[in-house]
Structures are given as C-alpha cells and as structure tokens.
Amino acid sequence: MSDLGARASGQGRIFQTSGDQYIEEHHHHYDAGAGGPLFGRRLVSSTTAGPDAPDSVRMPLVGRVPGVLRNREELREVLGAAVAGPGGEVHVVHGMGGCGKTALAYWLFTEAVRDRSRVGFWVNASERMSLRAGLLAVAGDQGAAAGELAAAAAGQRAAADLVWHYLDRSSEPWLLVLDNADDPTVLEDGAWLRVSTRGTVLVTTRHATSTLWRVPGVRRHALGLLPLDDAAQVLCDLAPDAGDLESARRVAERLGRLPLALTLAGSHLAHQLLESWSMDEYDRKLGEESTAIVDGGAAGYGGSQSRHLVGQTWQLSLDALAGQGLPEATALLRLLSLLAADPVPLSLLAPVARGDIVAEGLQPAWTAAKLEPALRALLDHSLVELVDADGTRCVRAHGVLLDSVAARVPEGQRSVLTAATAELLEAALPEEGAETPDTVGRLALLAPHARSLLERAPSERSAALAVRTVRQVFDAGEFAAALELAPGIADRCETVLGPLSRTTLEARHTEAMALNRMGHYAESEALHRSVLERREAVLGPDDPDTLRSCYGLTWPLFLTGRGEEAEHWARRALDGQRRVLGDEAPETLYTWTNIIELLPYVGMEEEFEPEAAELLSVCERALPPDHLTTVVARHNYAEGLRVLGRYEEAEPLARRTLADYVRLQGADHPLSLSALCLKARIAHGLERFDEAVAVIREVIERRERVLGVEHPFITANREYLTEWQAEAQS
CATH class of the missing domain: 1.10.8 (Helicase, Ruva Protein; domain 3)
Incomplete structure (x- = not known):
C-alpha cells in the first residue's frame, strides 16, 4: 500500500433515480436489420466508468412532458413573476406523486430561458448523489476549477459552499430547478438550499411539511x-x-x-x-377492478387512492398482455420491480433467456421462448424503455411504476422472485478477485440493483449479495463509490440481520477500508477498532474475519505516523492467518507483502532484505503468474529499497511493477498511480531532477482529478514538487 491513492469512481450509475416524472413514450419497430433477438448478440459492458456529472444541467432531463400544460394558471402567474423579477426567492411546489410538479417545473424552466433571458439549471434532487453531482456540475458551469470540483467531490472541502459561491457571483440571472426533492434530508439541513439575489430556486417535492420549507425566503405552493x-x-x-x-x-x-x-x-x-x-x-x-398491482400509499405523499388508480392503469396493459398469451410480462415486470429505477443490462436477463436459470414455483413459469416476447411486449406498451448505458444495451422502467408493482407482488411469489433476482445478480457479477478495468462498467450498472434488492426484499441472501457487490467495487479500486454505497448497505444489514452478524460486520469493514483509502484516517481507525472488537467477541480472536480487521487497522495507524503499533497489528494478523489459513494462502501472503513495506519505517532494516526475498520466492512458487499479490510484493520490495537509499536496485523493480499494474488494472488504478509516484521518488533519489519533477507533476495532475486537491497524498506530492524544483534549479 505504498503511498497508495484512491480514485473517485466517476460512476454516475451508482445512484438511483426516484420521484414522479412523466414517462417518455417509445414506439419500437423491428425491421430486418434491427429485428434480431434482444439476447442474440454479444453484450459488451463498458470498460470505463462514466462521469459523476449528469449529461446536462442546462436542459430538463425528464421524460415525456405535455405539449399543453392544463390548468395551474394561478401558480404559473406567481412563478412567472418570480423569474421576471430580480430573484432572491425559493419556491417549493409540493404535491402527491404524479400530480404534475415536474411538468410545471419544465414549463417555468422554458419560460425563464426562452422569454426571460435567464440561465436555466436543472438538477435531479431525488438522491444525495444525484443532487451533489448535479450541483457540482452547476458550479463547473459557472467557472469552478477542476481541482475545486474534485476536492468537493472527494469530501475534502465543503461542496455546498463551493456551489453557492459561484451561483452568488454569476454574471447572469438564473433559475435553478431542484426536481423530485422527495426526501428533504438530502438537502443536508438546508446546506444545499439557499437564497441568492442572483437567481430563483424552484423545488419540486412530495413532502409538504419539512421544516426546510418554513424558513425566510421560501414560499410553499400546494399542487393538487x-x-x-x-x-x-x-x-x-x-x-x-x-x-x-x-x-x-x-x-x-x-x-x-x-x-x-x-x-x-x-x-x-x-x-x-x-x-x-x-x-x-x-x-x-x-x-x-381487475388489478392486482395497487399501492397502499405512502404517509404524507398523497394517500392511497391515486396510487391505486395509477396501478390500475398499468395493470390494464398487463391484463391485455396476459389476454394475448403473455402472462410472463407481468412476472418479468415484477422481477424488475425488485431492482432499481436504473438501466438493467440485458445481459442480466440473458441466463433466463438461455434457460440457465429457472425460477421454480413462479407462475407462469419462464421459458427461453417466452421471455423475449414478454420483454418486447413491455417495450411496446411503454412499460419499459430500451436504453444504452456506456455501450451496454439495457432496459429501464419508471420509478413510480416500479414502486407500485413492488408494493403488491403477491406474497406467494415474492420469495420466488427474490431468489431468482438474487441468482441473476450473482451470476452477472464478475468473479470475486477478478476485478479488472473491463469489469468496472459492469459493477457500476449492477451496484444500484444489488442495493435495491436489499431494500425491497431484505433477507440474508440479498444482504450478502449487496455486501459482496460493494466489496467488489472497492477491490476494483473505486474507493469513492464504495464509500458512497457501504454505509447505507451496512445500516440496512444491521436492521435486517443485527449489528453482530458476519454480513453486517463485513459491510462495516469495507466502509472502514474505503474511509482509509479516501484519506479519512481517524474515522477509519475508529470504525476498524469497533468492528475488530465485535468480531473478537462474536467470532473469536482467530477467525479469518477478525484477522482481517487486525490487518485493516494497520493502515490508518501507519499513515498517521504510528508505525510500531501498525506493525504489531499486522504481525498479529499474519501469525493468525498462518495458523488458520496456512503459510501459502493468498490472504496470508497479501498481509505479508504489506508487512514488508513497514519494516524499513520501524527500524527493522536488517530483517527487511531476507524477509522480502523469502516472500517473493513463496509468492512466485505458490501463486499463479501475474497474481496481484506478487506484483504488490515487488512494489513494496522496491519501496523498501528506496527508503534504504538503494535506488539503483529499486529502479528496475519499480519500472516492472508499474508496467504490470497498468497491464493488469489500468493506468488510472490507484495502485498504478502509487507506482508512478514511486518512479518519481526513485528518479529524485538518483538526482535526475528534471525527470522527477516531470513525473511528480503527472502524478499530481492525475491524482487531483480523482482524489481532490486537499487529499493527504496530494499535499505530500506538492511538497515533493516544491522541494525538487528548488533542487533542480540549484
């Protein structure tokens, strides 16, 4: 873990969208060229993550809106006057789901931009991540520098302050729409919701009674x-x-x-x-009254009658499909209702189409011959749409529809659907330990669905699946994305399984590891100690999970200057793993590789050389070629040689390590950036100052993009640059 950086995921797919929106209408015509089976071609997942920011904040990214907005004249007059005036107000439009809040916001946005010469910004406020990403994109639009945005995204500076700093200094008047703010807590006690003399804010929400709507400068409008x-x-x-x-x-x-x-x-x-x-x-x-898909309503969100009637509307289409011999369409939509309102890769459903997975007890039973027509029928009836997600063909259903369907899945089928959905997700995830650049896009698409399954159908299996997913996101080097996912999944696991379950503790362990990678060392140490204490009490001191907690505690200690204490915990982990797992187990060897890095820092120079040589010999004998642990062992050996001033010996090993990381995990993986930093430090040790300065500049530039300007690694890298530039000029 030598000087190891983290990379913000940039996974726009890790968040899910909810709230009431108009559904976009699609008509699908399949000609000879496009009429092949949906599952009859190879589906390729994206190899890189998409950006955190939405595709646009200058356009309302909503589905179908009415060509004519009916009624609402009184409210339209009030809102129209607001965007015609000097600004300085927040208008909150609240009402039940589906009452047309987004349509009204769309009208006002068009009015402000087209007729009032205002800059319009549209942000999806349904989730913390989409709100944060959208508003940071607004700040970028208004002139925020890449380094400032990266720091805010990584949690290294106050993101809301940055956004409002630039909005308050805008050269043009603006309208900011925060759409679908149905959970006011995402606004962080008002940190994201402020009044500015430079513009007007419009919030759409189902929540009528939040205290945030009762502060000076905020006007509420009920929409019925x-x-x-x-x-x-x-x-x-x-x-x-x-x-x-x-x-x-x-x-x-x-x-x-x-x-x-x-x-x-x-x-x-x-x-x-x-x-x-x-x-x-x-x-x-x-x-x-021929509907089974109804919703009992949500407290405070408009009652049950409208939800019931909306469910009837969708059920009519499903009844019609059943009458045409396609009852599988209902079963498929019920399965999709356990997932998130995010793109679902068709490859997730492919095992059913191939007959590899059969949901025993599901009525009607799926067959390969029936799934494709059922999916096409859902597309044709606008119950789902076909979308492209970074080159992967997906289907997506409207969030309100999914909520309605999920709420009334017959109890006799819920467990069957949950098991089938879990099996599909388990099959779609990359093999554990095989996370590569090629699997990052797949993990980005699947993570929201694993989280949703845990929320909608909580069980031991869905909890284990969600925890496995967030761990794989972490192992893929997407530390910021893992930190976004892990706390919520851990909280849900704690509710479902209890705070002492092995699954819950694994979720907390992953959260602690992600905190460490993102530079939150004190929080990481505290959480690691808490998990270690509980694992020792419940599982015993020599359980493999307990030993992994010992290893995890090593790094926040080491990175805050407590090398001897860190080495103690690492040795305890290694000794226990040797007893329990064996001397040549991959996890044992991985812990040993990181002890090698500690030795030169804790005054154990004499032990370093023989122990490092023995470790490399065992790794090369016991592990497959190109195993990551072997590459990490070489990396830490090279780092130790550098610390001891043996630069000529370290250089070829460091170059080989960098090449291996880039080949196996990609040039922007945190390990690759760490190895690039090592290359710069060795060049400096060899007094090749111009080369050292050039390489450390590259390290800083790339790490700033993914870690933020105030991450501890960036601070250290800038200090190197200042010192080395002075040396180069002397």
Missing part, C-alpha cells in the same frame, strides 16, 4: 389534482380519436384526475395495435 374539465382535456389531447369530452370526463374522474395516470391512460388509448378501446371501453375496464 387537476379540475375535471382540464383532466378530461389531457386525455383528449393525447387520444383525440378515442372519445368525446364527456367520455373523457368519466375516465378522468375514475383515474382521480392525477396527471401521471391521465398521461399513461391517454398514451395507452392512442397507441393500441391489436385492440382499439374507446374512452367508454377503457372506463368499463377500469370499473372491473
């Missing part, structure tokens, strides 16, 4: 259901040939005048192929 005539007109706008205004009134009343339900119903009526229901026929179908 549409009046009946306007609701009926929405249906007529979307399906003008399905019936007259009187028929539309009856359907609109039955749908509770909820804009989302009206939009879905109108789209369904307008785009039927095999049947052509009129408004009256649709009203009769709704009256039959």
Whole structure:
C-alpha cells in the first residue's frame, strides 16, 4: 500500500433515480436489420466508468412532458413573476406523486430561458448523489476549477459552499430547478438550499411539511389534482380519436384526475395495435377492478387512492398482455420491480433467456421462448424503455411504476422472485478477485440493483449479495463509490440481520477500508477498532474475519505516523492467518507483502532484505503468474529499497511493477498511480531532477482529478514538487 491513492469512481450509475416524472413514450419497430433477438448478440459492458456529472444541467432531463400544460394558471402567474423579477426567492411546489410538479417545473424552466433571458439549471434532487453531482456540475458551469470540483467531490472541502459561491457571483440571472426533492434530508439541513439575489430556486417535492420549507425566503405552493374539465382535456389531447369530452370526463374522474395516470391512460388509448378501446371501453375496464398491482400509499405523499388508480392503469396493459398469451410480462415486470429505477443490462436477463436459470414455483413459469416476447411486449406498451448505458444495451422502467408493482407482488411469489433476482445478480457479477478495468462498467450498472434488492426484499441472501457487490467495487479500486454505497448497505444489514452478524460486520469493514483509502484516517481507525472488537467477541480472536480487521487497522495507524503499533497489528494478523489459513494462502501472503513495506519505517532494516526475498520466492512458487499479490510484493520490495537509499536496485523493480499494474488494472488504478509516484521518488533519489519533477507533476495532475486537491497524498506530492524544483534549479 505504498503511498497508495484512491480514485473517485466517476460512476454516475451508482445512484438511483426516484420521484414522479412523466414517462417518455417509445414506439419500437423491428425491421430486418434491427429485428434480431434482444439476447442474440454479444453484450459488451463498458470498460470505463462514466462521469459523476449528469449529461446536462442546462436542459430538463425528464421524460415525456405535455405539449399543453392544463390548468395551474394561478401558480404559473406567481412563478412567472418570480423569474421576471430580480430573484432572491425559493419556491417549493409540493404535491402527491404524479400530480404534475415536474411538468410545471419544465414549463417555468422554458419560460425563464426562452422569454426571460435567464440561465436555466436543472438538477435531479431525488438522491444525495444525484443532487451533489448535479450541483457540482452547476458550479463547473459557472467557472469552478477542476481541482475545486474534485476536492468537493472527494469530501475534502465543503461542496455546498463551493456551489453557492459561484451561483452568488454569476454574471447572469438564473433559475435553478431542484426536481423530485422527495426526501428533504438530502438537502443536508438546508446546506444545499439557499437564497441568492442572483437567481430563483424552484423545488419540486412530495413532502409538504419539512421544516426546510418554513424558513425566510421560501414560499410553499400546494399542487393538487387537476379540475375535471382540464383532466378530461389531457386525455383528449393525447387520444383525440378515442372519445368525446364527456367520455373523457368519466375516465378522468375514475383515474382521480392525477396527471401521471391521465398521461399513461391517454398514451395507452392512442397507441393500441391489436385492440382499439374507446374512452367508454377503457372506463368499463377500469370499473372491473381487475388489478392486482395497487399501492397502499405512502404517509404524507398523497394517500392511497391515486396510487391505486395509477396501478390500475398499468395493470390494464398487463391484463391485455396476459389476454394475448403473455402472462410472463407481468412476472418479468415484477422481477424488475425488485431492482432499481436504473438501466438493467440485458445481459442480466440473458441466463433466463438461455434457460440457465429457472425460477421454480413462479407462475407462469419462464421459458427461453417466452421471455423475449414478454420483454418486447413491455417495450411496446411503454412499460419499459430500451436504453444504452456506456455501450451496454439495457432496459429501464419508471420509478413510480416500479414502486407500485413492488408494493403488491403477491406474497406467494415474492420469495420466488427474490431468489431468482438474487441468482441473476450473482451470476452477472464478475468473479470475486477478478476485478479488472473491463469489469468496472459492469459493477457500476449492477451496484444500484444489488442495493435495491436489499431494500425491497431484505433477507440474508440479498444482504450478502449487496455486501459482496460493494466489496467488489472497492477491490476494483473505486474507493469513492464504495464509500458512497457501504454505509447505507451496512445500516440496512444491521436492521435486517443485527449489528453482530458476519454480513453486517463485513459491510462495516469495507466502509472502514474505503474511509482509509479516501484519506479519512481517524474515522477509519475508529470504525476498524469497533468492528475488530465485535468480531473478537462474536467470532473469536482467530477467525479469518477478525484477522482481517487486525490487518485493516494497520493502515490508518501507519499513515498517521504510528508505525510500531501498525506493525504489531499486522504481525498479529499474519501469525493468525498462518495458523488458520496456512503459510501459502493468498490472504496470508497479501498481509505479508504489506508487512514488508513497514519494516524499513520501524527500524527493522536488517530483517527487511531476507524477509522480502523469502516472500517473493513463496509468492512466485505458490501463486499463479501475474497474481496481484506478487506484483504488490515487488512494489513494496522496491519501496523498501528506496527508503534504504538503494535506488539503483529499486529502479528496475519499480519500472516492472508499474508496467504490470497498468497491464493488469489500468493506468488510472490507484495502485498504478502509487507506482508512478514511486518512479518519481526513485528518479529524485538518483538526482535526475528534471525527470522527477516531470513525473511528480503527472502524478499530481492525475491524482487531483480523482482524489481532490486537499487529499493527504496530494499535499505530500506538492511538497515533493516544491522541494525538487528548488533542487533542480540549484
């Protein structure tokens, strides 16, 4: 772990989107060139992570919005005046899910940009990560430097202060929309929600009573259901040939005048192929109460009736598909409802299509021949959409739909669906210990779904799966992403399994490791000690997990200057692993490799050379070629030689190590950056000052992009640069 840096994941896929949005309408036509089976081609996961920032903050990244915004005249007048004026206000529009808050925000955004010459910013505020990423992108738009943004993203400076510093100094008036802020806690007690004389803030939320909405400068506006005539007109706008205004009134009343339900119903009526229901026929179908997918409602979010009716609207499409001989479409949508509202790789479903996985007890049973038509049917009925995620073909369903479906999965099928979903995710994850640059994109796509399965279907298996996923994200070098995931997963595991379960403790252990890699040494040490204490009490002092806690405690101690204490814990881990796992077990050897790094720092120079030579010999004999532990052993041997001033011996070993890391894990992996730093320090030791300065500049530039300007490694690297530049000039 010599001078080891961490790399912020840049995984936009690790967060999930929720909240009420309009569903975008897609019509799929499969010609001879594009009509091949969805699973009949090779699916390639992205080899690199996408950026944290959304694709745009200058455009409303929402789905389908109405061509005509019905009603809301009074509120539109108030909001229109706000963007026409000098600014300095926050407007909070609250209402039940699906009532049209996003559509209203879209109208105001267009009005502000097109007619009021304001700069418009649109940020998805449904989750902490999407809010943070979006607002940092706003700061970047307004002139924040890459180093400032990286520091904020890595937690090295106050992110909200940075964003509002640039918004308050904007050269142009602006409108900032924070859409779907349904959980006000993501606003961090108001740190992200402020008043500025340079612009107007609009918040859309289901939450009507947050104390954040009751502070000076914030105005609240309730958004309810549409009046009946306007609701009926929405249906007529979307399906003008399905019936007259009187028929539309009856359907609109039955749908509770909820804009989302009206939009879905109108789209369904307008785009039927095999049947052509009129408004009256649709009203009769709704009256039959033939739905199993209903939602009991969420406290404070608008009650059960509208959710029930929205569920009916979706269920009508599923009933129609069942009538066409495709009941598997319902089963597939129920499976998707256990996952996140993020892109689901088609490769995740491929084992079912191939017949490799069969969900025993599921009614109707899946078959390879039925899955593809079921998926195409969901696409055709706009219940899911086909999307591309960094080159990987995926399907995605609307979050409100998934919530509705998940809430009412029949109890007799929930355990079967949960087991099938877990099996699919387990099969889709890379093999443990085989994390490479090629698997980072796959992990980014799968991590939100593993977390969602734990949330929607908590069990020992789903908890173990979520913990395995976050551990693999960490092992892939995506330390910032692991730190985003681990606390929430650990909290959920603690609720489901208790604080002393092996799975919960593994989640906390991963959180502690990620804290250390991201430079939060004191927090890492405290959490490692807590996990170690609990593991010793529950599992015993020689359990492999307890010994891994001993090893984990080594690094926050070492990196805060307590080398002798660090060496003590590392030796305890190594001695125990030799007894329990064996002298040549990979985990034993990995702990030994890191002890080699400690020896020159704790006054054990004489032990260093023979122990390092013995370790390398054992690694090369006991492990496969190119095993990462062997490469780390060479790295730490080279680092020890450097510390002892034996630069000529260290240099070829360090160059080989760097080449191996780049080949095996990619040029931007934290280990590769650590080896690059070692190369610079050896060049300095050999008094090749110009080379040392050039390489350390590269290290600083690359680490700043992924760690932030205030990470301890960056601070040390800058000190090297200052010293070496002075030496080069003397």
